[in-house]
Amino acid sequence: MPEATTESGVYVDPAGEFTRDQRYIATRITRDGRDGYPVEPGRYRLVVSRACPWASRAVIVRRLLGLEDAISMAIAGPTHDKRSWTFDLAPGGRDPVLGYERLQEAFFKRFPGYDRGITVPAMVDETTGEVVTNDYPWITIDMSLEWGAYHRDDAPDLYPEALRPEIDAVNEVVFKDVNNGVYRCGFAGTQEAYDKAYTRLFDRLDWLSDRLADQRYLVGDTITEADVRLFTTLVRFDPVYHGHFKCNRQKLTEMPVLWAYARDLFTTPGFGDTVDFDHIKRHYYEVHRDINPTGIVPLGPDLAGWLTPHDREKLGGRPFGDGTPPGPVRADEVVPPEHTPLR
Template identity: 70%
Template sequence: MGGGGGGNSAYGHRAFKRSRSHFRDRITADGREGWPVEAGRYRLVVSRACPWASRALVVRRLLGLEDALSLAVTDPVQDDRSWRFTLDPDGRDPVLGIRFLSEAYDAREHGHPGGVSVPAIVDVPSGRLVTNDYQQITLDLATEWTALHRPGAPDLYPRSLRTEIDTVMAEVYEDVNNGVYRAGFATGQAEYEAACTGVFRRLEVLADRLAGQRYLVGDTITEADVRLFTTLVRFDAVYHGHFKCNRWKLAENPVLWAYARDLYQTPGFGDTVDFDHVKRHYHQVHTGINPTGIVPLGPDLSGWLTPHHREELGGRPFGDGTAPGPVRAGEEVPVRGRP
């Protein structure tokens, strides 16, 4: 518990290993796995603290799926009964009527292995978990839910670029998305040094790639950018200090800092990020790393809103589409969690 969601993190005397999602059903346009795409039927459960869940938050917003797929946001601090709905009145999710996400897991399979992770999609009529497959959920939102996308929704997983996107995402996952966790939860010096070295080696490769192009693949935002962003936006706030990934700060790398600010300032990205939730989750839940539970005051977040000048590289953020509209009422990030 408290690995930050996205699959179930196991750590101890051996190297950190993120297990595969146990519930891997897919919600598809043709309903071939028993779960058809249907407006209003499903509820997306996230923690704004979790980078894996944040992918789904960003993609849902970019594609304009707010009316089709409702949203539940958990307390950033779990207890031993899993992610809690203590942000809602009476501590219950108003749609699912449950206090803990584990109740939806248990409704699907009692005694299931692997813990309770976010993101999760729950079938509202039955109250049963459908999937916690954080790697597939966003790809399906982009490709299977197209009939419910907003007018002007971008193509985040264009067919002609999928091979390149998949390659980039695999490298980013291994060395960056999961690499920071392998460094943070290392229990031996050599294990930590190998993971930390891998993180920064890959970040330097990505910086070289992004020095001459605005986005990771092609000239528009794709799923690859979403997946890199959710780690970068947490880097200085938690991974630099809490996970000891401290060879340099994101803000000290001109290319990656500008790239991350560009995305942060793009509708659908920064407006889903709650830095208060991020900091409280990592520092209060990971008691093995931070036994005092003290949450740092810094870093200064105002830099996220400074000019990035990445538009000079060209690129069309949304391709032939348009930016999403304002954040849905009731889904705004509280002032405390914003720069």
């Protein structure tokens, strides 16, 4: 997860406002291979944690576009230390394809002495074992734009050309005020910094509620990249951000429009079936010990509400546009039934 931490594992900056380190590896995987990494099915491994909202975007987009056979996926455990994410879920604690215990090994293989965050999602070249990129905004965009030859039949267009300027504009403000805004609340080191972040977050959530009151999706009448990016924050709101990050003006369940919107997406194939609430809670409450020193993971909230009727169909819209829903989740990528209300 792209979080800023010190060598001691501290996330909160006592000086005040949380500032995210956004120095990612800018290499891209493209059709023309201009950065040295051409699109090639079976060559790259997407490393994720289901706990991380940025990684979850890539999991959703990969599934919606049907890229499972073209891009393999390694799922790291829900927690990490100051060194790296680990493959503790895999047999023997090593990723069976890369042979690594830690994602850190792929970063050091390409950049010995790498001194920035070891973050997910990351694309790793299976032929060399080297990380290619962890530049998460481009990973999902490039899945749409560069990997088109390997999309499933009737895959949706998540980044339609005519809507890209509007999608980009929405993504920019949602990132600043919501996706990153919850972290600016949670990792604020002063009351002033927290107050500022809190106000900015809920002002933007109110703006989103107004925008979505009369339209089913954020941009246009189909699911786009913008919906994916907002969903992964909303689905974590009540389990972690409301309490753990003090984003507590209201719960998501108390914001009628956003709650219905989130439930609509959750019950759409490709969204809720990728969500692991157990991993989400364990990550935030166990890793952020300067916020939650005991490491106790709360048992709630009750997840049954995610499956209640949302009534968003009355707003129209076509979830997949001219495409179709993805098929069943691959057997080796199914979220454990005890970690989700979807059974």
